[in-house]
Amino acid sequence: MSNSIKVRIELRGNEATVRMLIRHPMEIGGRRKNGEYIAPHFITHVSCKHNGLTVAQAHWGPGISKNPYLSLVIGGANSGDKIEVRWVDNQGATDEYGTEI
Amino acid sequence: MRSFLIVAALCFATGASLAESEHDRKAFRAMYQQKFPQVGLDDFVLGVYAIDTKLRAQYDAINEFPPYEFDLDEGKDSAYRRFPDGSNLVECLGENRHRAVNNYPIYDEKKGEVISLPVAINRCLERAGQAPLSYRKLPLSKILAHLNYAARGTRRDVAEPASEQSRSAYNAGKVYFNTKRGQLNLSCADCHVRAAGKHLREQTLAPLLGAVNHYPVYGLNWGALGTLHQRFVGCLEQVNAESEDLQSKVFRELEYFLTVMANGLPMVGPGIHR
Numbered sequence: 001m002s003n004s005i006k007v008r009i010e011l012r013g014n015e016a017t018v019r020m021l022i023r024h025p026m027e028i029g030g031r032r033k034n035g036e037y038i039a040p041h042f043i044t045h046v047s048c049k050h051n052g053l054t055v056a057q058a059h060w061g062p063g064i065s066k067n068p069y070l071s072l073v074i075g076g077a078n079s080g081d082k083i084e085v086r087w088v089d090n091q092g093a094t095d096e097y098g099t100e101i
Numbered sequence: 102m103r104s105f106l107i108v109a110a111l112c113f114a115t116g117a118s119l120a121e122s123e124h125d126r127k128a129f130r131a132m133y134q135q136k137f138p139q140v141g142l143d144d145f146v147l148g149v150y151a152i153d154t155k156l157r158a159q160y161d162a163i164n165e166f167p168p169y170e171f172d173l174d175e176g177k178d179s180a181y182r183r184f185p186d187g188s189n190l191v192e193c194l195g196e197n198r199h200r201a202v203n204n205y206p207i208y209d210e211k212k213g214e215v216i217s218l219p220v221a222i223n224r225c226l227e228r229a230g231q232a233p234l235s236y237r238k239l240p241l242s243k244i245l246a247h248l249n250y251a252a253r254g255t256r257r258d259v260a261e262p263a264s265e266q267s268r269s270a271y272n273a274g275k276v277y278f279n280t281k282r283g284q285l286n287l288s289c290a291d292c293h294v295r296a297a298g299k300h301l302r303e304q305t306l307a308p309l310l311g312a313v314n315h316y317p318v319y320g321l322n323w324g325a326l327g328t329l330h331q332r333f334v335g336c337l338e339q340v341n342a343e344s345e346d347l348q349s350k351v352f353r354e355l356e357y358f359l360t361v362m363a364n365g366l367p368m369v370g371p372g373i374h375r
Contacts, residue, residue, distance in 0.1 A: 008165075
C-alpha cells in the first residue's frame with residue numbers, strides 16, 4: 001500500500017536528514033457538512049525506525065495540518081541503512097513505508 | 102501591379118504586427134530589468150521570489166519537499182488514463198498536433214479565440230466522449246500541475262500574434278492589463294508593474310515578467326493547487342472589482358498577453374504562493 005507516505009533522505013557525513021510527507025485528511029471532526037457531522041479522522045502516532053530500532057516517535061492530535069510534513073535528523077547513519085516510517089490514525093488505519101539511505 | 106502592391110502592403114502589416122508584440126516584450130523586460138538590476142532575466146519567472154531574498158530562502162526550503170507531490174502523482178494518472186478509444190490526454194494535447202505544454206495558449210484562427218491549456222484539455226475530453234472538468238476544481242489543477250512539471254526545462258514558446266484576429270486578442274489582453282477597475286481603481290499594471298517590489302500590507306508585490314510560467318500554484322493559504330485564472334479572480338476581488346468567469350474570453354486574452362511577454366523564459370511550474 002504505502003502510497004500515503006513519501007520519504008526523502010539526505011546523508012551528510014553520519015547524519016541523515018529524513019524528510020517525509022504523509023497524505024492524510026487530518027479532519028478535526030465536529031464540523032457539519034450538509035447537515036451531517038464529520039467524524040474526526042487524524043493521525044495519532046508516527047514512528048520512524050532506523051535499522052529496526054525506533055529512533056523517533058510522534059504523538060499527534062487534531063491540531064496537525066492536512067497532509068503533514070515531518071523531518072528529523074538521525075545520527076550514526078550510513079549508506080544502505082534501513083529506514084521505516086509508520087503511522088496510525090484514530091480510526092485504526094495504518095500505513096508504513098520502508099526504504100534505504 | 103495593383104495586386105502586387107496589396108501583397109506588399111499585407112506583408113508590411115504582418116511585419117509591423119510581429120514587431121509590435123516584440124517591441125512590447127522588449128519594453129516590458131527593460132522596465133523590470135531597470136527596476137531590479139540584480140535579478141537575472143530567467144529568474145523573473147519565480148515572481149516575488151526573484152526579488153525578495155528572504156522569501157526566496159523560504160521558497161527553496163519548501164521546494165526540498167513541495168506539498169504538491171501527491172497531486173503530481175494523481176495528475177499524472179489522469180493525464181495518462183486511457184480513453185475508451187485508446188488515446189489519452191497527453192497524446193491528444195501534444196503529439197497528435199505537434200504541440201507541447203510550453204506552446205499554449207494558442208490562437209485558434211478557425212474559432213477566433215485563444216485556446217488555453219485547460220480549454221484544450223476539456224476539448225480533448227469532449228472529443229473522447231468524456232465529461233469536461235470544472236475549471237475551479239482540483240482534478241483539472243492536478244493535471245495542469247503534472248503537465249507543467251513535466252515541461253520543466255523547456256522554455257515558453259508561444260506563436261507571436263501574427264494575424265489580424267490574433268493581434269486584436271493580444272491587444273484586448275494588453276488593454277485589460279492596463280485598465281483600471283474596481284472600487285480601488287487599480288489596474289494589473291498599477292500593482293505589478295509600477296508598484297512591483299513595494300509592499301502591500303505584509304505582502305511584497307510580485308513582478309509579472311514570466312510569472313505565468315510558474316502556474317498552477319500551490320497556495321499555502323488555500324492548502325491546494327490553484328490555476329492562473331483563479332489567481333486573476335483573486336486579484337479582481339482584492340480591488341473590489343466585478344470578476345469574470347474562469348476561462349472566459351477576457352481572461353484568456355489576458356493570459357495570451359502575459360504569455361507572449363513570457364516567451365523564451367523557462368517553465369518552472371508548479372509554483373508555491375503564500
